[in-house]
Amino acid sequence: MVIVMQKTARAEEIQKIVDTIEALQLRVHISEGTERTIVGIIGNKSVLTDIPLESFDGVEKIVHVTHPFKMASREFHPEPTIIEVGNVRIGAGTPVIMAGPCAVESREQILQTAHAVKAAGATCLRGGAFKPRSSPYSFQGLKEEGLKLLAEARKETGLAIVTEVMDPVNLPMVAEYADILQIGARNMQNFHLLKEVGKTGKPVMLKRGIAATIEEWLMSAEYILSEGNPNVMLCERGIRTFEKYTRNTMDLNAIPVIKHLSHLPVIADPSHGTGVARYVPAMSKASIAAGADGLILEVHPNPAKAMSDGPQSLTLEQFDQLMKELGNR
Structure with a gap:
């Protein structure tokens, strides 16, 4: 009500x-x-x-609010939410670009990438220190050392840091370093984690679950909002369908639907949405045209040698070209 x-x-x-x-x-x-x-x-x-x-x-x-998601609905909050992260304003009308490697691999890699994406026009640096992987034998991230390297990159470039938190145990550590806490697709309905990040008050990027409906996604956002944290942004990163030519199916429909139903900013992730680097530029432009408040893109100095998600990562040169085409340079 x-x-x-x-x-x-x-x-x-x-x-x-x-x-x-x-x-x-x-x-x-x-x-x-x-x-x-x-x-x-x-x-x-x-x-x-x-x-x-x-x-x-x-x-x-x-x-009377008709949706089960109350605080996330436009009925409850008619004005668009603007999230301020330092000098970055997410949801204010100008698309925000977040870019960086899937995983922090080394000091040289993250610093080189940070300087390159900053020069190209990005305002946030993404990078995973804790990596949830399908196989327990795959690279799991550098953990706190990775967080320290992200902090060093922020100090050198001024870029805000976006990194994933996987569980409540490591939340205090990640929150100490991160400017934006990312909740990955696998944890979209980890309700205990959602409540805990809600208590931090820090900006949160909530990725859509791999098979989640829009209502389920918004209900997960409700868990964070209900703990008193208004700084929630939603990230469309593709959903699983029967298609085999892309990693996921990028649901562009979700962007205008969310903008209609909710006041929360929407970020698009064409890297995970397609899983194929050559399709990322087109889907980036399409996401902005659909009304996305920003993009989060995987960028790596040498995708062929990336320890995670190389096939969907743009090279530094490809990212620079995309930023020119988007008008961010």
Whole structure:
């Protein structure tokens, strides 16, 4: 349920509404838009049955949120959410480019990549220190050493760091280094982890599960939001279908659908969405055209020797060319 306040509603009228709701042990979320203030109510709203909220001074109307995802919905929060990460503003209208290797492999590799993507126009550096792999025998990441190398790259370039957190045990360590916590597709419904990252207050990038519906994806975002963390962005990274010519099927439909249903920023991941480097530029452009608030791209100095996801990684030169074509240079 949301309470839409009148344009002329005074601060004390809004506060009276808030005090009344909180006295009933319900939570309140205030969204101040350009035209109206929205008071969202979270919790068992049956206790409001006998409270004539419509008659309170300053109230314009009561709107019942029809979606199961409450805080993630546009009914609850009509204005688009803008997430600030240092000087980077995600969701503000200009696509944000995040780029870097799938995995941090060495100091030379990550620093070379960081300087190159920064020069090409990227504002965030992606890189995995903890790597969830299908095989237990594959490279699992450099762990804290990888996080330290990412921090060094940030110090040299000023790029914000995006890196994956896999479990609550390592969350404090990852949160110490990361600017944006990435929740991978395999962990989209790891609800305990979602709650814990929600408590950090740090920006979170929630990747869509490999076979998740849009509603399931938004419900996972709801777990983070419900812990008091409003800094959630969604990442479309392709879903599994019967197609064999690409690693996944990039669901471009999801971008405008999410923009319609939710106020949360949407990032597109054409690297995982296709799994093939030659298709990444086309799907990057298509994602921006569909309304994505940014891209997260895998870039490596030598994809042929990459320890993870080489076939879908752009070379430094290919990334530079793509940025020119996107108009970011």
